[in-house]
Amino acid sequence: MNLDRLGINQMTVKQLTLPELVRACVRLGVPGVGLWREPVREYGVTEAARLVRDAGLAVTTLCRGGFFTSDGWEEDNRAAVDEAVALGTDTLVLVSGGLTPACPDLPAARARITEAIGTLAPYAGERGVRLAIEPLHPMYAADRCAVSTLDQALEIAERFPAAQVGVTVDTYHLWWDDRAPAAVARAGAAGRIHSFQLADWTTPLPAGVLTGRGQLGTGAIDLRAWADLVAEAGYRGPVEVELFNDALWARDGVRVLEETVEAFLAV
DSSP states (O other), rough: OOSSTTEGGGGGTTTSHHHHHHHHHHHTOOOOOEEEEHHHHHHHHHHHHHHHHTTOOOOEEEEEEETTTTTHHHHHHHHHHHHHHHHTOOOOEEEEEBTTTEEEEOHHHHHHHHHOOOHHHHHHTTTEEEEOOOOOOGGGGTTTOOOOOOOHOOOOOOOSSSSEEEEEHHHHHHTTEEEOOHHHHHHHTTTOOEEEEEOOOSSSSSTTTBBEETTTTTOOHHHHHHHHHHHTTTOOHHHHHHHEEEEEOOOOOOHHHHHHHHHHHHO
């Protein structure tokens, strides 16, 4: 694999400012960036869109919408769709939300998530934005995402047109599930793989577990096999590296980005 489809998620090197990230990607020949709403808003959505566009980069995804089990989800997600349009990406990644007083168990949370996506999908579809439901590893089910498997994500997505709602295949969250390969094929056949993200699984996990995503090739996941699996399912879109890692964030961001590109090519 060459770099033609590589996207670097902004959180992988969050210590870099957006201009620093853009300059480094251009120098290294990385064609795409996955952006996060908080730093983009801080920089300015219009200004960020201009910066990335003028550099000749594509915005692979915008992260993130979702958290549908919390109050205020509709206004925030409509804003996220509008930001995606402004940034020129057709994919909004959804982290669906965990348990809340209003949704105190998994069935209630998943019912709320499904209902909310049904409300949001037409709004996004009218604006050319696809919603990509990202299942998160079950360790996040209580507080971040009640959708834990690709099958669960597809059960929601398949209620809506594929052009409006699909899934994110993230190796970090799915590698453990022996049903995931069949779900990838199912998603691909229906044109519902809207995003493919890479990160490795390393142990021990850090306190809080959120920042345990390992550099490519340093952990337990057969990343090449996952890339082949997604390709066999018909996916031809960006391959985005998304790492949350305190040790990487503490280092020089440009060097981390260089190493990420090297690791991507190696694995």
